Amino acid sequence: MSHRPMSAHGSHGIPEATVARLPVYLRALYALAENGTATVSSEELAVAAGVNSAKLRKDLSHLGSYGTRGVGYDVQYLVYQVSRELGLTQDWPVVIVGAGNLGRALANYGGFASRGFRIAALLDADAAQVGGPVASLSVRHSDEMEAVIKEHRVSIGVIATPAGSAQGVCDRLVAAGVTSILNFAPCVLSVPEHVDVRKVDLSIELQILAFHAQRKAAMGNSVADAQVVAT
Amino acid sequence: MSHRPMSAHGSHGIPEATVARLPVYLRALYALAENGTATVSSEELAVAAGVNSAKLRKDLSHLGSYGTRGVGYDVQYLVYQVSRELGLTQDWPVVIVGAGNLGRALANYGGFASRGFRIAALLDADAAQVGGPVASLSVRHSDEMEAVIKEHRVSIGVIATPAGSAQGVCDRLVAAGVTSILNFAPCVLSVPEHVDVRKVDLSIELQILAFHAQRKAAMGNSVADAQVVAT
């Protein structure tokens, strides 16, 4: 992910760590709303979101003073404020490039289109994939990328191609006007200054888990040793 | 993700931020090795991994002093050291729960099995999915979860079910002895102290991108305004 410098607390700057948590809060708030809950305290919401309540309050305080002391937060109102801050009150057309297993899984993913995100097209370079219907979309050929992006004013692109094709696809997306990219290909993308890239990488997550798993195993051993030593 | 307290720089404690980057370095190193490169400087490797070179050196210094001043790092040797630190010199059997679009995509993902991770089983609760061959595996019924975990000594579980089933699956995994979980379901899991959870959430990543996209758009406006004012 490319961090712009950002004055972190300027007139409007919300800390990056906070931004990353707002969607989690939003999801918890939606669950509460569907539950019929009208107001929620920072403590309750924090538990639902899996964070510390002081952190939650500080996070929300960056958006404004939307709580009522002694009472809590109005769920509906907070949903609206968080949505607005995240830019979810507008529609974001998205192109997905790569209609392999992952691309199709993404296109089928319900939560995808649910809140503000709309799949403008699912593209693939392989003619064999083209035309096949996936989740009420038909796969279109990569040649149409530029046309689709212009027509739908797409600013977010999702790369679900093999690593080898990712940089090429990325360059074309950027050239066509995309400024935000979600990259599922296991590689580093290089992009101009003004483009944001976020990376989702299964294999990296597994390796991080492996590290901790190993550490836990080793700790178990050394604890045993420590007990022997201590006894 | 559940952070154990960890003294951040104890006798063996590697900072969490560093751990998260080691897999990226490792991938870059593999690419260099396949390329035939024998040694690499921190600057080159940093570029390949998309980070600052001072950061890379500090990260690597946590594993030991494996560089040669004036020369750089031996690629093969560093691959080994990083792999060892991450726990990738051993085999990690993994169960994937949920054989929907995502679960199948994961099972088919090549990079998955490539380095130390082996899919012990792909499970699904839906009898209609069971038996279907996916990537040289056959889908097995969730009832067999406990047996599979015991038999293969699985300690890592991947949850690729709908959000509604995730907590239940998680509880069963934990009860059967899994201590590391990679969760693709869009929900917060609650687990005992000793279990690590990492979350991969497409919709959250998109929302973070939307936030930055909106900010860029707003900045564009205010920059335009500023120019008007400044002129």
Added chain:
DNA sequence: TCGGCTTTGTGCAAACATTCACAAGGGCGT
């Protein structure tokens, strides 16, 4: 052998993030 060139490894300071602890403030019962 020695001096110069290059690159690592790290002390330090600044930026960023988390958490505690509590004052300020609002509702509710009496």
Added chain:
DNA sequence: ACGCCCTTGTGAATGTTTGCACAAAGCCGA
């Protein structure tokens, strides 16, 4: 109308991460 109780919002302390800048150290050529 008043005071109690509850919860927010935030100052201050602490912990973590980043990045600069440079001394320590290895290699190479003369």
